[in-house]
Amino acid sequence: MDKTYESKKYEKNIYLSWEKNNFFKPKSNENNDFFSIILPPPNVTGALHLGHAAMIAIEDIIVRFKRMNSFETLWLPGTDHAAIATQNVVEKKLKLENKKIKDLTRDEFIKECYKWTEEYHDKIVSQIKVMGGSLDWSRERFTMDEHSSKAVYEFFERMYNDGLIYKGARMVNWCPRCMSTLSDDEVEHKNIKGNFYYIKYKIKDSEDFLEIATTRPETMFGDTAIAVSPKDDRYKDFIGKTAILPILGRELKIIADEYVSLDIGTGALKITPAHDPNDYEIGKKHNLEFINIFDKNGNLNENAGRDFKGMQREEAREKIIKLLEKNGDLLKTEKMEHSVGTCYRCSSLVEPSISEQWFVDVNKKIKNRENKSLKELMKEAVENKEIEIIPKRFEKNYFMWIDNLKDWCISRQIIWGHRLPVYYCLDCGEIIVSQEKVKECKSCKSKNIKQDKDTLDTWFSSALWPFSTMGWPDNDRGLDFEKFFPNTLLETGYDILFFWVARMILASKYLFGFSPFKKVYLHGLVCDKNSKKMSKSKGNGIDPINMVEKYGADAVRMSLISGTTPGNNINLYEEKIEGYRNFINKLWNIFRFIYDFENIFSDVKINEMDKLENTYDIENIESLADKWIITRLNNVISQVTKKINNYKFGEASDILYDFVWKDFASWYIEIYKLDNYLNNKELLRYVTVNILKLLHPFSPFITENLWQNIFNNYLISSSWPSLNKNIYKESEKDFNILKNIISSIRNTKNQIKINKKLNILFLENKDINTIKDNLEIIKSLSGLEKIEFIKSIPENINDYIKVVSSNFVMFLEIGFSDIEKIKKEREKEIKIIKNSIKNIENKLNNKNFILKAPEEIINKEKEKYNYLNEKLNKILN
């Protein structure tokens, strides 16, 4: 074995061997215990980022753990076509080649998208493998493959037939860069610094004017009214009159509407019904004209007048302000911060516009679902505990989102995606929804038919992922649907709770009447050391594959798991990864010692494997250290199992880290090395084997590697460690006494800066056998030459220094009197003990404490009190 572990040498081959031996496929068991989880399909737009890496680490831990606990376990992989996101990156690529999307036919562009997705699909899959993700690749899916598409069309058709999908003209969010609508969730609101412009709107045939405040003067070309509050005395007389729109000179009605508040702006509001959701409502109510002033690119159109037609929004704003100023119609400008909607894919300013789109009605009652609406179905899934969200606080978020939910706009004006299964008869206007290509109008028999050009929201298809991957609706997956749906668990980042999780619940509750999974575990986002979200634009991102190259997949995985908690962000930085690389190397060296130097497995016969793997006969253990390590191991097995079952992966990982490095390496193995120690090979083997098993979900590569140095089977398919029933409960206490004594002696030697071996005198007491039985351990680990036992403190003790630890008093022979050097240290210790004694005294003197605290606690305090007093005495006298 090499002196340091070189992950690169082994990881790839280990993964290949797992895959080749079909360990990732569900393995049936007698109990019919199933566990299923789907991989949140990564977008095929780019490479794997740390968020993906964290997701794979977490899911892989769970899946390996379940497998080892003999669940029939399915972890199903796939990728997402990521409609707008992919179209954007492909467009960018075309731009580099000096091509525009318009230069290509629809089919040509789709071909380009496929080219892109294939390339990145391969990249992503290989990267997931690099991370060690043990997914069943034989079941891999793509959201736009044949079966998944079939599911999408089936879903659409059923919803349409139930009247849940409709087409209508509504105000929607328009991204002028993506040239498409966005759903409400796809708009990110950002606060920006802008100006509040106060503009004079003159009253027709009068000297009067109204003062209007707006942040977006360029929308004034779309104004068709001015509204004031009916309660506003200031503007009472203006209601019913006509105002003149500056620049264009168009006439505007002045109307009264409850919506207008008195204390915002000037209390007079310009109404732009075609470009503001509120104005839209007011416009409908008052029968106002809807004037669309923007084209698809977000530039002004002919309705803005000849001077402004074709201008960009920002450009037009400046020009308008200048013009108003010149005409004396700009009264003042104030700086203000306000929120604007931006596209979540390209960050462009979203323009609210009216257009004909397809929507999912979330409020319509559904006959087959007890007359509940989609909204109600989604709500009840969590309310009735069909689904448990971990951590629980996100349930509140979920409910809040549902309460604010409006009809879901699902049509997109982009090319890449599932095309709407909607056909129009150009002769009679009939709308036909069909999964098959329609060639003839069913009402007028015309052959003049055209399919809708729009595609579906990418989340419309990912909503079906938990079951479209299991063979719904065309049953191409055998028993999968029956066995693995609903999924046992859904694991994903909290940032897509609404986009994805909620939509999956919607789809499943609608189609089947039940939830798509039983539990939802949400992890946090990966941030840098300053808690800033990693992103390309900030340049603070760490490439996980790069880190794997440098430190190994196991180290990267552990750095993403250790010290993290459910739902909270994960701060990652290279030093942290380095720390876990060191741990992996430590593990390697522990085994190097055990294999290369101690050779404890050399005499193991094949038929003894079972014993090594599972239970160990603990009846005849003699030495304290052996009793202690097996007791510790037992506790660790119990704790780690519990933590994983409760989704506390960070804590589970920390427990193992401590156990391996401190208890096992620094204490047990150091003791094992001693010449006179009664080496218990069998026990060492047992502990070793169990450590590999416990660590396997967290660091699968090195553990598998080390396992195969001993066994000719695979760790990945071994069973999770079982608990020993009878353990040596007392051993922990006794061993801690040893540890304390050793530490105290080491500490004292350090204080007086002596490195050579010293003699020591032990004052005998009732527990002295603990010392006598473990003489060699104390001697070696604390660097002693000779240990002697004394019944009382000798007269001439000048060459010695007193050491007090647990209830033992020792005298370390330093050959000279050097009390001064450590006097300070001793004083400090005394002070701390005295303080503690005082605290306990206060407690014990408190009548209420004696009266109300449980007896157990009181006794503990009393014990503590006695112990500390005794110790203090020993130090002082």
Next chain:
RNA sequence: GGGUGUUUAGCUCAGUUGGUUUAGAGCGCCUCGUUUACACCGAGGAGGUCAGGGGUUCGACUCCCUUAACACCCACCA
């Protein structure tokens, strides 16, 4: 405007249902160390009024209220 989270050692974070001698870890820092598993190491150490203020309790890092700072989510406020 509504909601959620965070605030613990110089830095990054753990801390299970309130009671574990002196509140933990890693990194960093200091002092030692060429003991043949490991310097990606070993031994030891310094460093904390657990954000501030109230309250509940015999007892609060932990539960309740409140203040502050920061982060995030949601909301149509001109």
